[in-house]
Amino acid sequence: MSAFSAIGEDREIEQDEFTPGIEPQATWCPGCGDFSVLKALKQAMPEVGRTPDETLLCTGIGCSGKLNSYFDSYGFHTIHGRALPVARAAKVANPGVEVIAAGGDGDGYGIGGNHFMHTARENHDMTYIVFNNEIFGLTKGQTSPTSPKGHKSKTQPSGSAKAPLRPLSLSLASGASYVARTAAVNPNQAAEVVAEAIEHDGFAHIDFLTQCPTWNKDARQYVPYTDVQDSDEYDFDITDRQEAGEMMYEVESKLYEGEVLTGRFYKDDRPSYGEEKRATGEMPEQPLAERYFDEDVEWERCADELIDKHT
Amino acid sequence: MTDQELIWRIAGGSGDGIDSTSRNFAKALMRSGLDVFTHRHYPSRIRGGHTYVEVRAAEGEVRSRGDGYNVLLALGDSFARNPQEDAYYGNEELKPLTENFDDLREGGVIIYDEGLIDGEQVEEVGLHEKAEENGWHVYPVDLRAIAKEHGREVMRNNAGIGVMSTLLNFDTSYYEEIIGEVFNEEIAEANRKVIEQGADTAEEFDEHPALQMPTAEEPDAEQALVSGSDAIAYGALDAGCRFISGYPMTPWTDVFTIMSQNLPKFGGVSEQVEDEIAAASLAIGASHAGVKAMSGSSGGGFALMSEPLGLAEMTETPLVLVEAMRAGPSTGMPTKPEQADLEHVLYTSQGDSTRVVFAPGNHQECYEQIRTAFEIAYEYQIPTILIYDQKLQGELRNVDRSFFDRDPDPDAGSVLTEAEIEEAAHHNSGKFLRHEYDGEKGISPRTVPGQKGGRFLTTGNEHNPAGHISEDPENRVLQMDRRRGKFEYIREDLDEKGNQTHHGPEAAEYGIMTWGSHQDTVFEAVDRLNDAGHSVKALGVSDMMPYPVEEVSAFLESVEECLVVEMNASGQFRGLTQKELGRFGPKLSSLLKYNGNPFEPAEIVDGFESSIDGEDLAATNMKYVPAAGD
Numbered sequence: 001m002s003a004f005s006a007i008g009e010d011r012e013i014e015q016d017e018f019t020p021g022i023e024p025q026a027t028w029c030p031g032c033g034d035f036s037v038l039k040a041l042k043q044a045m046p047e048v049g050r051t052p053d054e055t056l057l058c059t060g061i062g063c064s065g066k067l068n069s070y071f072d073s074y075g076f077h078t079i080h081g082r083a084l085p086v087a088r089a090a091k092v093a094n095p096g097v098e099v100i101a102a103g104g105d106g107d108g109y110g111i112g113g114n115h116f117m118h119t120a121r122e123n124h125d126m127t128y129i130v131f132n133n134e135i136f137g138l139t140k141g142q143t144s145p146t147s148p149k150g151h152k153s154k155t156q157p158s159g160s161a162k163a164p165l166r167p168l169s170l171s172l173a174s175g176a177s178y179v180a181r182t183a184a185v186n187p188n189q190a191a192e193v194v195a196e197a198i199e200h201d202g203f204a205h206i207d208f209l210t211q212c213p214t215w216n217k218d219a220r221q222y223v224p225y226t227d228v229q230d231s232d233e234y235d236f237d238i239t240d241r242q243e244a245g246e247m248m249y250e251v252e253s254k255l256y257e258g259e260v261l262t263g264r265f266y267k268d269d270r271p272s273y274g275e276e277k278r279a280t281g282e283m284p285e286q287p288l289a290e291r292y293f294d295e296d297v298e299w300e301r302c303a304d305e306l307i308d309k310h311t
Numbered sequence: 312m313t314d315q316e317l318i319w320r321i322a323g324g325s326g327d328g329i330d331s332t333s334r335n336f337a338k339a340l341m342r343s344g345l346d347v348f349t350h351r352h353y354p355s356r357i358r359g360g361h362t363y364v365e366v367r368a369a370e371g372e373v374r375s376r377g378d379g380y381n382v383l384l385a386l387g388d389s390f391a392r393n394p395q396e397d398a399y400y401g402n403e404e405l406k407p408l409t410e411n412f413d414d415l416r417e418g419g420v421i422i423y424d425e426g427l428i429d430g431e432q433v434e435e436v437g438l439h440e441k442a443e444e445n446g447w448h449v450y451p452v453d454l455r456a457i458a459k460e461h462g463r464e465v466m467r468n469n470a471g472i473g474v475m476s477t478l479l480n481f482d483t484s485y486y487e488e489i490i491g492e493v494f495n496e497e498i499a500e501a502n503r504k505v506i507e508q509g510a511d512t513a514e515e516f517d518e519h520p521a522l523q524m525p526t527a528e529e530p531d532a533e534q535a536l537v538s539g540s541d542a543i544a545y546g547a548l549d550a551g552c553r554f555i556s557g558y559p560m561t562p563w564t565d566v567f568t569i570m571s572q573n574l575p576k577f578g579g580v581s582e583q584v585e586d587e588i589a590a591a592s593l594a595i596g597a598s599h600a601g602v603k604a605m606s607g608s609s610g611g612g613f614a615l616m617s618e619p620l621g622l623a624e625m626t627e628t629p630l631v632l633v634e635a636m637r638a639g640p641s642t643g644m645p646t647k648p649e650q651a652d653l654e655h656v657l658y659t660s661q662g663d664s665t666r667v668v669f670a671p672g673n674h675q676e677c678y679e680q681i682r683t684a685f686e687i688a689y690e691y692q693i694p695t696i697l698i699y700d701q702k703l704q705g706e707l708r709n710v711d712r713s714f715f716d717r718d719p720d721p722d723a724g725s726v727l728t729e730a731e732i733e734e735a736a737h738h739n740s741g742k743f744l745r746h747e748y749d750g751e752k753g754i755s756p757r758t759v760p761g762q763k764g765g766r767f768l769t770t771g772n773e774h775n776p777a778g779h780i781s782e783d784p785e786n787r788v789l790q791m792d793r794r795r796g797k798f799e800y801i802r803e804d805l806d807e808k809g810n811q812t813h814h815g816p817e818a819a820e821y822g823i824m825t826w827g828s829h830q831d832t833v834f835e836a837v838d839r840l841n842d843a844g845h846s847v848k849a850l851g852v853s854d855m856m857p858y859p860v861e862e863v864s865a866f867l868e869s870v871e872e873c874l875v876v877e878m879n880a881s882g883q884f885r886g887l888t889q890k891e892l893g894r895f896g897p898k899l900s901s902l903l904k905y906n907g908n909p910f911e912p913a914e915i916v917d918g919f920e921s922s923i924d925g926e927d928l929a930a931t932n933m934k935y936v937p938a939a940g941d
């Protein structure tokens with residue numbers, strides 16, 4: 001019997017199970033988009049059939065990083081920018097665990113940008129939700145990597161001279177195998193996209209537009225929005241890398257012109273990292289974490305395996 | 312200097328097969344029953360620098376590099392970029408010969424490859440006069456021609472071995488046995504012919520050196536030739552480590568490579584990742600998920616691990632790191648040893664540091680202390696760091712094979728099983744209380760994701776027993792005291808292990824203290840000092856944090872004065888000792904060296920005698936810093 005009986009447990013799951021008894025009420029500002037991520041995630045979990053005990057949510061630092069105070073599961077609130085390397089190793093250690101990482105735009109596209117690129121490239125079977133409010137929320141409103149050019153803040157008083165980063169294009173170029181954008185103001189789509197992302201076998205990245213009414217007052221509330229999959233105006237194949245790339249470029253450009261386009265932009269069914277690594281023979285079939293609870297494992301000894309060549 | 316001791320130096324270009332030849336040679340001597348110890352000197356480039364390896368061998372115990380050397384096999388640099396031009400450093404091709412004059416002992420032997428090193432040029436650099444002055448025996452042989460006749464040019468190493476067999480009376484049977492093991496039969500046969508012809512050619516020389524190969528009886532027990540890196544990696548594997556993440560950096564790369572090559576065979580996983588912040592974070596993630604995990608780096612990469620290290624301290628995630636020191640600051644001297652990262656490793660990361668740090672003194676201690684590092688990390692849920700240096704990393708030494716005959720340690724420490732979780736304390740909302748105040752020895756047992764009923768929150772923010780963020784003053788103090796209170800119990804456990812090593816007469820008048828890789832060199836020096844009539848004992852300290860206060864205090868109380876030997880410019884270990892003990896300042900002086908080359912035993916002897924006589928060390932590579940108040 002597995003030492004991890006929560007994994008793959010087959011039972012009815014209630015959305016309420018994900019509401020912690022300790023901090024049930026989130027303390028984000030009224031009107032904050034972060035509430036919608038929490039709600040979408042709670043809705044998606046029963047949908048995908050995953051329980052709190054088989055889910056690990058790793059977050060970074062920011063208002064967004066508070067997510068796992070309000071979401072009950074195994075939770076690891078890490079440090080600024082480092083949710084992804086912690087999360088992906090947990091997946092390598094125990095592939096049966098449902099691993100989700102989350103953080104802000106500063107956290108994921110700025111300080112943790114290198115990890116974002118490489119985790120996407122490796123295509124770990126996990127979900128990454130970026131709360132993109134185009135601002136540093138927690139540190140009180142500085143310009144972020146996704147703030148529009150000309151954005152004024154206390155640290156860029158005359159307006160940012162930098163063009164914003166293109167998160168979807170970056171994700172695609174880096175190797176993410178599922179890329180979507182949704183918005184806090186679009187809860188139905190958000191819950192569906194989150195569920196799809198969790199079910200996707202590979203690195204699924206959601207750029208989640210979350211308005212910050214406190215520090216980003218000038219910013220759009222991301223309304224009205226268009227779901228590109230529902231619109232006749234857009235016709236592209238999300239499994240075609242080139243079409244997806246062109247669509248993303250347009251979506252990113254439009255956002256800064258004031259038009260909000262959301263939807264799924266890319267999906268690729270290439271093997272996940274775990275499958276690739278197992279195929280090379282450099283990752284065992286038995287989950288690493290199981291070994292420590294399995295009395296039948298014969299532990300290898302250096303004295304038997306390695307010392308001969310030194311004699 | 313004794314006649315029974317060989318210190319053989321093989322010098323050539325990086326890429327001339329110096330490493331493999333010296334390894335085979337050392338192993339052959341080991342099989343013949345001698346004790347061996349090697350020392351590597353190489354530049355930080357792949358081609359075009361010159362490199363040497365020393366093999367010291369004798370019948371008795373050999374535990375350090377020696378003083379200078381007595382036999383040189385100079386191959387000439389076949390990869391020299393501008394062989395004929397006078398480079399900034401002097402003629403490149405000639406360097407493996409000329410650069411090695413300084414340390415060659417009187418009566419020493421030089422064999423050089425005439426095929427590559429031009430005889431006329433050799434005269435220009437005055438080898439003849441030098442040889443006469445020092446009683447050196449010089450044997451030019453066209454090793455290249457011999458190698459080419461029977462095989463390929465790279466075999467000139469073995470032509471040199473052949474020459475030695477005649478001149479030094481070296482029995483090549485063990486060496487040839489090893490050649491047969493590492494090469495296919497065709498190449499092995501060619502090499503044997505090269506050795507034979509080298510031996511025949513040397514018959515032409517009428518005059519043989521007085522120096523002859525040491526010989527030994529068969530050893531009692533089978534020996535294994537291992538490096539410090541081997542010992543660390545094997546200790547980690549036997550400790551049950553099945554995950555490593557890293558990013559290459561000299562000299563840490565060695566451990567990372569050995570682990571990466573062996574983990575798949577052991578059912579584990581190695582991850583080479585984008586940078587060292589990721590490397591440390593991945594090890595934390597794997598450990599959080601229940602796997603015994605490690606990472607490591609050298610100074611610069613370790614600097615990047617600073618913040619994840621603090622995260623492990625705060626979240627009480629078991630984590631084992633290794634830090635392989637090289638000369639700093641910054642990129643420093645990548646292939647040169649130094650012990651200047653002690654304070655870096657002890658204190659980096661914000662907040663009061665809550666970690667355990669070991670500095671093993673030799674190969675056996677590398678193996679044992681990395682095992683202890685895993686034990687402590689996983690039992691006490693605290694990061695542990697093993698700090699060593701480029702010297703220990705690459706030195707090969709023979710160890711009884713039976714030393715490694717140990718059981719692996721599959722114990723994941725203070726982790727609950729699902730059955731235990733059912734019994735354990737939970738918040739009334741169902742959350743497992745991961746960071747309880749009242750765990751035994753300060754340990755609050757943990758669960759891992761996927762276990763039923765075990766879900767908990769943890770965070771790098773200060774948190775309450777349920778892992779939720781808390782800035783409550785009372786909670787803060789309780790959590791801090793609990794986390795730091797583990798030190799007391801860890802200290803007790805470590806006292807039982809006895810990681811500090813004492814050497815020399817107990818009633819000695821003077822003391823020498825050191826830490827890490829110079830331990831056995833200091834011990835050799837202490838033996839010589841006592842033989843010369845001094846009264847000295849030594850203490851090699853391995854536990855850097857928590858510091859063995861009682862043991863070191865007792866040692867310092869028992870001596871008049873103590874010289875602290877370490878390889879850095881600011882006396883970091885002496886500083887740590889004074890900080891931890893809060894006294895003995897007037898008793899402690901420092902002998903320091905930071906020119907990139909490890910101490911030789913004779914230097915420590917000199918340094919000690921000068922310190923007692925109040926003599927100046929200005930003319931040496933060392934620096935003496937007197938005691939406070941002196």
Ligand SMILES: Cc1ncc(C[n+]2csc(CCOP(=O)(O)OP(=O)(O)O)c2C)c(N)n1
Nearest residue numbers: 061062063064080104105106107136137138
């Ligand atoms: C290494 C480090 N640098 C800086 C900070 C301070 N800091 C905390 S959150 C944050 C930015 C938050 O912005 P974002 O990631 O977009 O998250 P949001 O608050 O908007 O959700 C910064 C700079 C930190 N905690 N750690």
Ligand code: SF4
Nearest residue numbers: 028029032063137212
């Ligand atoms: S500061 Fe902005 S991002 Fe943070 S909680 Fe308030 S509204 Fe949300």
Ligand SMILES: [Mg+2]
Nearest residue numbers: 104105135137
């Ligand atoms: Mg933000």
